[in-house]
Amino acid sequence: MRRIALISEHASPLASIGSIDSGGQNVYVAHLARQLGKCGYAVDVFTRRDKALLADVVPFAPNVRVVHVPAGPAVHVPKEALLPYMADFGDFMVDFMRRDAIGYDILHANFFMSGVAALRARRALGIPLVMTFHALGKVRRLHQGSADGFPDSRFDIEDELAREADCVIAECPQDLEDLVTLYRGDPARIETVPCGFDDEEFAPMDRDAARASLGWEREAFTVLQLGRLVPRKGIDNVIRAMGCLRRHFGIAARLHVVGGNAEQPSVEATPEIGRLRGVAEQAGVADAVTFVGRRGREQLRTFYSASDVFVTTPWYEPFGITPVEAMACGVPVVGASVGGIRSTVADGETGYLVPAHDPDTLAARLADLARDRATARRMGEAGRRRAQALFTWAGVARQMEQVYARLATAHAGSGRVAA
Template identity: 55%
Template sequence: MTKRIAIISEHASPLGSFGGTDSGGQNVYVGQTAKQLAALGYQVDVFTRRDDAALPELMLWHNGIRIIHVPAGPPEPVPKEDLLPHMGSFGRYVLAFARRQQRQNEGYHLIHANFWMSALVASQVKQHLGIPFVVTFHALGKVRRRHQGQADRFPNERFAVEEQVVEIADGIVAECPQDRDDLIQLYGAKADKIHIVPCGVDLSEFWPVPKAQARATLGLSMQERVVLQLGRMVPRKGVDTVIEAIAMLAQQNLPTRLVVVGGESPLPDPEKTPEIGRLQALTAKLGLQDRVTFVGQRQREVLKYFYSAADLFVTTPWYEPFGITPLEAMACGTPVIGSNVGGIKFTVRDGETGYLVSPKAAGELCDRIAFLYRHPDVLNLFGRQALRHVTRQFTWPKVASALASIYESVLAKTAAPDVSVDTTEADLAQMEARFDAAILALRQSRRLLSGDILAVSRRLSQCFSRGGKVLVCGNGGSAADAQHFAAELVGRFQCQQRAGLPVMALTADTALLTAWANDVGYNDIFARQVSTFAQPEDVLVVISTSGRSRNLIEAVAAAKARNVHCIGLLGGSGGDLLTLVDEAICVPSPDPQRIQEVQILTLHLICEWIEDDLQRSDRPVQRSLASVPPAKAIETPRPTASVSASQSG
């Protein structure tokens, strides 16, 4: 049965331009998730406020998506801080529309609300029609007020609305670990209701353009150092910090051009975008008129040229719920220096894909930029690693698959039994629903993880061919999976003739585990063994449904200290382990049981591949490396002429 999803985004339409005061990451998030959900087979309607009289009430968009422009307030742009008085009429319209859909037997199965006012509407619809909803807040009022103080123009009613939504929502999507922590600490959200799903990047929209071509397109000199700042032009984005750092670079004999993209119009108009006026005044005060270029708003199809033309992308907001622009920059092979806040500290790997700096710290920012300009080999390495990092972990298909798993989990939990049917029939229907959830997890994993499984299988084959061994560990059910995996490879999986392969399950020595946990501490039980047994040619495999187990994190740290390659078999958002391991297979589901089911299949697929690989070799273990296809990161695809519609247990 095709499921119908209503996406509510009261102020951020997927049709909106990027870089304006109220246009940015949420517009992209809504558009991309809608496209990818439709590609997965959902019927999707997007409700957004009508802000232009020329817009039709209903229009068809990509993949059959319907965009409903809700007549609430004047048909013209209204600052989102002033939209709450119009949410009554917005909610009544959505409720009436949803009722008509029900009368036509095409009612919505679930609502995904984006932002707190959309969640207010979704909660009203749930109250009247019983439709469950999940919410992505994108920003939290209490966090915003903490950082902006009186500059925050949202009404105080926001706090009460958000608290109510947190209580009654059927699921909450946090975009990064900091977002999850804030929801729990500031709003008392139940941890089991929160699922971490990051934002993504469209690899058919952003890819590395050769620097010479990108700069020629934009009229930038190849002889200049170029730093890019791109996004909404509001004070909290901290563009003034970047300008101050540019002034410091000039004092260090490192003159650098700063290109600033964003605003309410294609020209840098201070009247339409007051923040540009403030920044231009600062530029003049610092004598940087010839070093800072404001270009105004630009369409998304040309942004890859800006990202690719820059040596560095810099974003230094005071706070940031997530931040999509660092992902876009990394997808173009450009290193990122960003504030050590919110989602940025989740997506930027400090010292690997760029650097994290304190907000409002121009001196610290200047030092990091200067270091990279003085060490171009590090700058180039960061660019390559940034591209590999974002293509592995942050793509919109992975985001949509994780969201779909959350939807199905919510629907399975909220489905009320039909009292009109026989109890056995109802029980069988619920059993079939559970099979459907497992099948969905398998289907999504096949689509998203096949390349990762192949890369890990090749990596393990390489390890054995070099005479190395594999150490594997996990907790609970994952401990059993670790021992299962070791038994299949030390013993035999399908191949009857091969020799045993050296795999150690660190969960198997119960005497050591209990003694060390009792005498020293449970957090070090795996790290102690890794430090004792691991050699540089070995591989450590950690298995976890949540990615947050401290003993696994310590095991990875111990392996890194011995230059041991680390692989994570994870689930959901991947947790803390996702950014620590060298390679990851992350099952796109929020449910531990679904994650474990896919993980067991994954381990079997790896065993099967390794045995096949050994059979293809003349010498099953001590073979030439030339016979093993190299493990490598997934390459960024070049887009075709038509742009395609673009993870706690």
């Protein structure tokens, strides 16, 4: 049985998705670990202990454990402040692997700080390293400027990881291009493997039944925005588009915003809600925008299925799992033509691609879907087929298995021995 160490310093598979610093990376790590476990791999997910009472090792799924690493205080620390603890994180992993005499075939680091810790283990133990960045610092800085809270040292660290990792995973063609052009990554050591969705978790359900269970109006044209509530997700752009939709097209639509740091939507728990409510007031659609709060994974299928269209217009997006989940539920997607969304949404076939900061164009596309429900249904069905063909977690795991097997075979053939 091959053993895989997934390293995810701030994104635990046990965290509540949509809360502070919890999003796509948590979903990626959780589902990849589960699928690898189903395939017979023994998987340990190393993540930082952020609560004092967490058990050292927690069973997560068949063949999968979560190992809580003591690195820094056992409380939530913003991910932008975690870098100083990564040496301790890496040293703990080395000690854990030596003490328990667990031989890992592959280290798979997720995010650049996990890469810092994983490099220490790779150098000490001689285990091949796979690196998935999930977001690149140079791209983030380009879009966020002074709002980017990560230190400039991130750039040099990512440069080093791009050079040193045995394989770097690009999540989409844009990610591959950025790795090559911004980090001088060697295309021969980069594999493109997308993110995915769980086809046991996301599938179409009857729209009327879904709306009834949520208490939504049966006939209203309804737009869904789902994910972390942070400025870069562009939710303000969606709200402004709702205003354009009302003023310019005479369409009274409803927008439901799912996400936040608590189940009850409050400014105290999620300050971004306060800013977005102000945007809705200015756009004249405060009465048409509902902030739902955070919801569990088991509820998301109902929200997707109850919607006429799913909208996501972030400034940038390394991959973006939510559009794929919406497509899997048979819902057309209107997404910003950025990053991974550009490769998941087939423009004019499964939905539309629009500029990231253009509420007028977004409103026009929403009007098209509101006025032509037959086309919207065809796009939703095309999206479901596309998701099933290209983006299941089972398929992602199969591609990742091929990467792992190639590296493990090359490592064994090299004659290198772990320290």
